Amino acid sequence: MLTKRIIPCLDIKSGRTVKGVNFQDLQDAGDPVELAALYSAEGADELTLLDITATLEGRETFVQIVKDVARAISIPFTVGGGISNAAQVEALLAAGADKVSINTSAIVNPGLIADLASQFGSQCVVVAVDTRLTEKGWEVVSHAGTRTTGLFAVPWAKECFDRGAGEILLTSFTSDGTRKGFALDITRQVSENIKIPVIASGGAGKPEHFEEVFTFGKADAALAAGIFHYGVISIAEIKAFLNEKGIPVRI
């Protein structure tokens, strides 16, 4: 049986893993290659590496990290952050990444999704959809949640699917960093409206949150960062809990 995936996310800035709430007040959370190997050994099903560096030197450092991670681990990993063209994707895949995640560039240029899908295959094109609950509904936001886009999560996710995305990484900025649980309603709505996997992100705090996002939320995978970096809970504990609840996981 296909299992539900647990995906630790490493936010990487200038060669180090960092963690803050909504990208504010960043704290050092360790060496990315060491952390990747640790999570892999602890039972992570995949990893996501997000480059939050804005400088050119930082970008070059990031490609080197991707190479080092690819050598160190034997599970799939996705890379994202500032990707806006096929040449960047080619370089990251050549460095050993399995998938790339695009976000703002897909909003600015939706044709990019189909371009990347036709060139590299849908299976390696993840579209990250950042969303926040406002009085208008679940609006899609960009630039680390600081700008609205005029888009809404469900129709935008459907459009990404239609254009050839292989997965949707749905992050709720309403719940991110709160440790009070994933945004279940919107995760369920997105998952019910598309025929590709949905990775839920934002708000993980305890094993019950993973259970509810996989059952009510209908997510195929769940991503978290802070709780793993700070040792609030381990991947093994979450998986043992889910297994007990009858949710298929790889142990």
Place this chain on the structure above:
Amino acid sequence: MTIGIISYGAGNVASVQNALDRLGVKSLISDDRKVLEGCDKLIFPGVGHAAHAMENLSRKGLDKLLQDFNRPVLGICLGMQLMGSESEEGPTKGLGLIDFRVKRFEINEKVPQMGWNSIEKIDHPLLGGIESGSHFYFVHGYYAELSKETIASSQYEIPFSVAVASGNYFGVQFHPEKSGDAGAKLLKNFINL
């Protein structure tokens, strides 16, 4: 021993090489038939579209290489699917190395299947030391039908073939290079065949 990894513009050959490096096995990546003919074993990876991949293979004469090679060959993912007789993806004829057909998933579950699924196996040297119930990493929208060459299967709404063997030809639908310890064990078994 040197393992040749066939590069034909379809798939992440570097991942396969990284996995072999971790096992301490010498490998080379090539699209040159002569270079690959000199290798002890071949790994035939693949991601992408079956018909396009077949075109690329024949343009470089790699279809003939695979058909004539008499030492162990391991097809991975699309590589395995192309070892069969035909695929609905295109549609296209396969290399005809193993007798099975490849069909598109017409199911209610999300397609492609993406993630870790468990396998049920029969005894075979390629699967030595790997238990039924072990998980492997899959990414695919097409699947090989169960056949008499099937040595392991999985279930994704319907049962399908995930490992096949016939003579010197072996194929796996999942990605052993991305399947943690179980995947490493399978690659080690292939090296030791």
